[in-house]
Amino acid sequence: MIDVKNISIKKRLRNCSFTVERGKIAAIIGENGSGKTTVLEAIAGVLSPDRGSIELPHDRSELISYCPEQAYFYHYFSVEALFDFYQSQFHDFNRGKAEALADFFQLDRQEKMAYLSKGQVNRAKIAVTLARDCPYLVLDEPLAGLDPIVKQKIVQGIIHFIDLEQQSLLITTHELLEIETILDEVIVMRDGHVIAQEEVETIREGMPVQEWLQQLYETV
Amino acid sequence: MPPQFQQNKPIYLQVMDQLIQEIVSRQRKPGEKLPSVRELAIATSVNPNTIQRVYRELEQRHITETKRGQGTFVTEDRALITTIREELKQQYVNDFVHDMEALGFSKQEIIASIQEGETK
Numbered sequence: 001m002i003d004v005k006n007i008s009i010k011k012r013l014r015n016c017s018f019t020v021e022r023g024k025i026a027a028i029i030g031e032n033g034s035g036k037t038t039v040l041e042a043i044a045g046v047l048s049p050d051r052g053s054i055e056l057p058h059d060r061s062e063l064i065s066y067c068p069e070q071a072y073f074y075h076y077f078s079v080e081a082l083f084d085f086y087q088s089q090f091h092d093f094n095r096g097k098a099e100a101l102a103d104f105f106q107l108d109r110q111e112k113m114a115y116l117s118k119g120q121v122n123r124a125k126i127a128v129t130l131a132r133d134c135p136y137l138v139l140d141e142p143l144a145g146l147d148p149i150v151k152q153k154i155v156q157g158i159i160h161f162i163d164l165e166q167q168s169l170l171i172t173t174h175e176l177l178e179i180e181t182i183l184d185e186v187i188v189m190r191d192g193h194v195i196a197q198e199e200v201e202t203i204r205e206g207m208p209v210q211e212w213l214q215q216l217y218e219t220v
Numbered sequence: 221m222p223p224q225f226q227q228n229k230p231i232y233l234q235v236m237d238q239l240i241q242e243i244v245s246r247q248r249k250p251g252e253k254l255p256s257v258r259e260l261a262i263a264t265s266v267n268p269n270t271i272q273r274v275y276r277e278l279e280q281r282h283i284t285e286t287k288r289g290q291g292t293f294v295t296e297d298r299a300l301i302t303t304i305r306e307e308l309k310q311q312y313v314n315d316f317v318h319d320m321e322a323l324g325f326s327k328q329e330i331i332a333s334i335q336e337g338e339t340k
Binding site for chain 1: 225227228229230231232261262264266267269270273
């Protein structure tokens with residue numbers, strides 16, 4: 001379980017608390033600048049909170065497969081070289097899974113990052129993230145700026161390759177509609193606060209999630 | 221393409237309705253093996269936890285049966301399937317008649333219109 005307790009970071013996050021239970025898929029949603037990415041960075045260990053705690057052992061690289069929104073790959077890496085690099089850095093990198101993901105996403109293994117399209121770089125990025133057999137997968141905006149077919153393919157890839165008996169997934173997203181069917185929970189942020197956490201199926205018993213979100217924004 | 225879901229109804233209920241419809245219409249036969257949770261999750265792009273819930277609810281209503289180590293199967297209780305089919309028929313007919321009456325049509329007019337449609 002990821003247990004975020006009352007974390008604050010400068011003016012970007014104020015007293016944020018939420019939990020992601022084992023075996024669940026949760027999305028942090030909220031407007032631009034609400035603090036979604038900052039929370040992920042704090043969980044991944046890229047940023048340290050000024051106050052509050054995140055209950056995880058210190059070396060998070062062993063526990064968390066983190067995928068920032070911007071690709072950070074060497075442009076001269078081929079897809080295959082990228083896989084080799086990940087394999088050399090992470091003992092839990094599952095090469096068989098990576099190869100299956102490359103097939104699923106139809107990635108050309110010899111092509112260099114510099115020559116891949118935005119959609120292909122994104123798929124390569126998600127492939128190396130999902131290929132790690134570690135308990136927590138953390139993806140920042142996996143669908144941002146992609147066309148509907150690529151989005152659909154990525155959603156299918158997540159369902160296909162995640163093992164919810166061993167893993168949990170936390171993402172941030174603006175594309176709620178495209179990814180709603182695979183979510184257990186949404187965590188809503190606004191102005192550096194967590195203003196709600198709710199199960200998607202529970203929300204849908206009353207109204208569409210989008211409408212719920214609007215009502216929430218009006219009342220908070 | 222995965223199915224489109226209504227926005228204001230839990231997804232597990234919609235997947236359940238779809239499976240029940242396939243069972244009562246005999247697209248899925250009594251005793252037939254259903255896809256695994258993972259297979260159905262991938263086919264529908266739905267969270268496996270949600271599909272798990274679908275199978276749990278179907279099992280509770282005795283529409284399916286889980287055999288340990290073998291998977292989930294459509295019930296062989298044909299009487300139960302017939303009952304569910306009748307219930308669904310009644311429900312759809314009631315909804316239809318209710319909507320037609322709201323438009324101001326009498327039962328006679330509705331019946332006449334259905335018969336007319338059939339002979340076309």
